[in-house]
Amino acid sequence: MLLNRRSAVLGMGLGLAACGRSEQNAADAPPEGSLAWAIAGDWRIDPERDEWRHPLQTLLFWGLQGDMNVLEIYPGLGWYTAILAPYLHANGGHLTEASFDPRAGSVAQRETLAAWESRFTHDGDLYGEIARTAVTSSGAALAPPNSIDLAILANNVHTLMAAGIAERVFRGVLAALKPGGAFGIEQHRASSTGLQDPLAGAGYVQEAYVRALAQEAGFEFVAASDLNANARDGRDHPFGVWTLPPTLRTSPLGQPDDPGFDTAPYEAIGESDRMTLKFRKPSGNTAASAQSGDDPRP
Numbered sequence: 652m653l654l655n656r657r658s659a660v661l662g663m664g665l666g667l668a669a670c671g672r673s674e675q676n677a678a679d680a681p682p683e684g685s686l687a688w689a690i691a692g693d694w695r696i697d698p699e700r701d702e703w704r705h706p707l708q709t710l711l712f713w714g715l716q717g718d719m720n721v722l723e724i725y726p727g728l729g730w731y732t733a734i735l736a737p738y739l740h741a742n743g744g745h746l747t748e749a750s751f752d753p754r755a756g757s758v759a760q761r762e763t764l765a766a767w768e769s770r771f772t773h774d775g776d777l778y779g780e781i782a783r784t785a786v787t788s789s790g791a792a793l794a795p796p797n798s799i800d801l802a803i804l805a806n807n808v809h810t811l812m813a814a815g816i817a818e819r820v821f822r823g824v825l826a827a828l829k830p831g832g833a834f835g836i837e838q839h840r841a842s843s844t845g846l847q848d849p850l851a852g853a854g855y856v857q858e859a860y861v862r863a864l865a866q867e868a869g870f871e872f873v874a875a876s877d878l879n880a881n882a883r884d885g886r887d888h889p890f891g892v893w894t895l896p897p898t899l900r901t902s903p904l905g906q907p908d909d910p911g912f913d914t915a916p917y918e919a920i921g922e923s924d925r926m927t928l929k930f931r932k933p934s935g936n937t938a939a940s941a942q943s944g945d946d947p948r949p
Contacts, residue, residue: 684717684741686710689734694777696733696770700897703922704837705878706734712876713835713929717742719800722793722827724749724786724820725807729767732781735803736771740779747782749793786811790819794827802828805837806925808861809851821868828932834870836861836930837879839892839923854892858926870930877927884924892923 681687690698690707715721717738726732726748739746750767751760771778784793802824804811811817824834841847841855862872888894890903894917901912 684738686715686717686734686738689738689741692733692737694733694737696728696730697897700730700922703879703881703896704730706731708878709835709837709876709927710734712874712878712927713801713803714833715801716744718744720745720747720794720798722747722749722799722802722824724793724802724804724824725810726750726767727763727807729770731803731805732767732771732778736778736781740777745782746779747784747794747799749784749786752785752787755788786816786820788814788816790816790823792827793820793823796826797829799827800829800832802832802834804835806839808836808838808856808864809854812849812851812856817864818867821864821870825869825932830932831934832932833873834865834930834932836865836926836928838926838928840880840926842886852891853886853888855886855923858928861926861928865928865930869933871933873929873931875926875928879925879927881921881924883920884922885920886924888917895920896922 681691686707690701715735715738719739721735721739721744723731723735723746732746732748736746738744748767751764753761753764756764771781782794785791786793804824808817811820828834838861839855841853841857841860843857843859847857847860858875865872884895886892890900892898893900893904896918899914899917901909901914
């Protein structure tokens with residue numbers, strides 16, 4: 652049954668107390684179709700990460716509502732997809748996933764795509780029909796122009812930077828959004844001092860750099876939140892951000908794991924310090940931004 656915005660939002664608040672419980676009876680369960688219900692579902696991926704990622708508060712900060720058209724860029728294995736897809740499907744919304752290009756990706760990226768497909772393409776009753784596009788080197792459209800209410804890029808600005816396509820993808824997001832549509836970003840936050848590594852090799856990006864990327868693409872800054880901040884993260888780790896949970900890397904990428912590496916100090920830190928930002932596509936910016944996704948510049 653489809654829910655209207657009012658009932659869905661009310662359900663979020665009613666379900667807050669239930670989200671963190673490992674067991675809950677029917678009386679305690681969030682109303683079916685609410686965002687809290689989607690977050691509490693047993694279909695979730697690694698819900699223990701909620702301690703660090705705060706999905707309810709983060710998605711509300713970005714302005715998610717159940718009847719929106721939402722674009723998720725680089726969903727990975729689907730940590731956010733497992734929340735977004737049921738919630739949007741239950742409320743008449745629609746989800747588009749822009750993931751790795753299956754024709755040009757690495758073995759690891761193709762394995763990630765296969766794992767995502769095995770989870771999300773065989774249960775239409777729960778997840779609905781998820782539209783799929785790819786982030787390509789050619790700059791193909793992420794979604795039809797002016798069709799998206801909210802775009803989400805979670806912990807993957809560094810991935811775009813490493814591939815040299817951050818500017819192009821930000822312009823593509825602008826083109827896909829409706830005028831006034833929102834762009835929510837979560838990203839491992841580098842220190843504000845020093846120079847930004849243009850390839851973000853350690854996985855951290857300066858907040859000012861992300862804001863500049865968005866501004867140059869044509870976005871308006873709306874707000875920043877410390878919902879996902881972690882003051883214990885000193886950012887100086889031997890294997891970059893991946894030294895921390897949930898990865899807990901023990902050796903350089905491509906080398907065998909080091910069983911003698913002590914991960915305990917990094918487990919004590921927890922997940923990375925993260926910025927949580929919200930931008931907006933200017934109202935009335937229709938024709939120009941629809942063309943910006945096709946900009947041939949790198």
